[in-house]
Amino acid sequence: MGDYDIAIIGAGLGGVYAMHRFTSQGWSVVGLEGASDVGGVWYHNRYPGARVDLDSLDYCYSFSEDVWRSWQWRERYAAQPELLGYLNSVADRLDVRRHFHFETWLNAATWDPARRRYDLTTADGRRLSCRFLVLTTGQLSAARKPGFPGLDRFRGRWVMTSHWPQDEVETAGKRIAVIGTGSSGVQTISTLASEAEHLYVFQRTANYAVPAQNRPLDGMVQKELGDRLPVEREQLLTDTAGGVRIPEPQHPMSHYPTAERDAMLVSQWETGGQGMNSVFLDQGRDPQVNDIVADFVRDRIRGTVRDPAMAEALCPTYPIGTRRLCLEIGYYDAFNQDNVSLVDLRDDPIVEITETGLRTRDHHHEVDLIVFALGFDAFTGAIDGANIRNGQGITPTDRWRSGPRTRLGMMTAGFPNLFLPTGPGSPSVLGNLFLQNEYSIDWIADCIAHLDEKRYASIEASEAGEAEWTAHVAQLAQGLLRLGIDNYMVHVSDDGSRTFIPYIGGVRRHVASMREAAAGNYAGFDLR
Numbered sequence: 001m002g003d004y005d006i007a008i009i010g011a012g013l014g015g016v017y018a019m020h021r022f023t024s025q026g027w028s029v030v031g032l033e034g035a036s037d038v039g040g041v042w043y044h045n046r047y048p049g050a051r052v053d054l055d056s057l058d059y060c061y062s063f064s065e066d067v068w069r070s071w072q073w074r075e076r077y078a079a080q081p082e083l084l085g086y087l088n089s090v091a092d093r094l095d096v097r098r099h100f101h102f103e104t105w106l107n108a109a110t111w112d113p114a115r116r117r118y119d120l121t122t123a124d125g126r127r128l129s130c131r132f133l134v135l136t137t138g139q140l141s142a143a144r145k146p147g148f149p150g151l152d153r154f155r156g157r158w159v160m161t162s163h164w165p166q167d168e169v170e171t172a173g174k175r176i177a178v179i180g181t182g183s184s185g186v187q188t189i190s191t192l193a194s195e196a197e198h199l200y201v202f203q204r205t206a207n208y209a210v211p212a213q214n215r216p217l218d219g220m221v222q223k224e225l226g227d228r229l230p231v232e233r234e235q236l237l238t239d240t241a242g243g244v245r246i247p248e249p250q251h252p253m254s255h256y257p258t259a260e261r262d263a264m265l266v267s268q269w270e271t272g273g274q275g276m277n278s279v280f281l282d283q284g285r286d287p288q289v290n291d292i293v294a295d296f297v298r299d300r301i302r303g304t305v306r307d308p309a310m311a312e313a314l315c316p317t318y319p320i321g322t323r324r325l326c327l328e329i330g331y332y333d334a335f336n337q338d339n340v341s342l343v344d345l346r347d348d349p350i351v352e353i354t355e356t357g358l359r360t361r362d363h364h365h366e367v368d369l370i371v372f373a374l375g376f377d378a379f380t381g382a383i384d385g386a387n388i389r390n391g392q393g394i395t396p397t398d399r400w401r402s403g404p405r406t407r408l409g410m411m412t413a414g415f416p417n418l419f420l421p422t423g424p425g426s427p428s429v430l431g432n433l434f435l436q437n438e439y440s441i442d443w444i445a446d447c448i449a450h451l452d453e454k455r456y457a458s459i460e461a462s463e464a465g466e467a468e469w470t471a472h473v474a475q476l477a478q479g480l481l482r483l484g485i486d487n488y489m490v491h492v493s494d495d496g497s498r499t500f501i502p503y504i505g506g507v508r509r510h511v512a513s514m515r516e517a518a519a520g521n522y523a524g525f526d527l528r
């Protein structure tokens, strides 16, 4: 397939931008994508009800006024078809599609220290090489596959939300089981409830879901934002935690009289969205403060779900915001329908899948369709899937037994010219991935231009630079309630020690650190 300056793996929102940015710079660039088209997460997650849980006006590209004006967002939270349409439209506008090889899986990438290049092979045996390897594979892309005994003998159909089939999946009038109640489960349950003859929700852990308060968007708001796009964008980069326009907490809860505190919670409930995670400055660290916010949400669940036992089973017991908050549109209402049952797996675990349904310890549920919404092998799954090896034959995650180690969430020591934009140690899943991909890829482009100008062949995180950033990431995470709760953002080592994987310092501090490193001749990196 040839020798390139840069290979980009993945044609999702990061890959599309990376292809545009790098080809604009005049480098030879190739993209590999396993799917048959662009879109990444929005290509694969086409399950009924799939929708973004950040505001559409934040969750889109902001690097170009032309691109901004080319698309009119219809809803506060865009649904998957609109997001996929947007990514296709941008890919056409930027003319990046022709540089990607679709239905092409990367099988292995091996660094050759003598040639200072990665040699890549694809699953169908083709070979290519590149100086720089950029993984825009996303952090939530490698699916957690169902491993339930008996699945192979099930005579109905089964699907995964994370890789929803392209062909029609018949749901109307079917008996459907959904296993998993994270963001994907919550969204698809809410939609399938109105289509299924009967819907069985298999819940292992109840999660918090707050109203999305979705609504049609006023085109004028988007136009006005577009008129001051560069200023708005710089403000998101330098003055926000998540790269989104969500008001940030100003004071600890104790600052407010009780009536004002309660009014703030009601107001946030009515506003909708992820802001329920950050009403008070100390709710992520102080269990008593957190409990007041959590109780507010639990009371709303009890006020919505009419069956008290079911309501109780749907009430989460962990601190709110310590796992990703789900946004809901009719989720709890669905449990008031006669055709929706909740199977609480804590009381009655799944034993096996049979020819006709699912057997829990105490019951057998006959179904036509099983929907697995089991989540992802987050952060490391896609890196491992790429099978990248350095000159010593080890993979990036071989060195991460006690938690991911990176410099700025961008590179890991021992792997020259391998970039992991939005990787572990960056804000990543805690914020706006469009914006983070843009600034990370801009940083990579500037970095490669710098290497070329100064005639360096390679860059990698230095051991000291990596150790410093990894310690900083861990230090900021100390005392977070979420560090103590099992979820995909926490790495648990064999010795039981826990590492919070993303960077809790926020976009503003991350961008400042990235800019500082670049201005300081890539401090914390070895240039050779």
Ligand code: NAP
Pocket: 051, 052, 053, 054, 140, 179, 180, 181, 182, 183, 184, 185, 187, 203, 204, 205, 324, 345, 373, 374, 375, 376, 429, 488
């Ligand atoms: P998730 O949050 O990891 O949820 C996975 C669910 O599957 C959990 O309820 C989990 O239960 C359950 N599960 C896993 N293995 C199981 C087993 N063996 N038996 C029974 N239950 C099992 O995954 P997700 O819902 O796909 O969401 C992942 C992330 O993707 C979200 O947090 C969000 O960042 C992103 N996402 C965003 C959107 C959006 O923008 N609206 C939509 C979907 C996803 P336990 O909790 O007990 O482990």
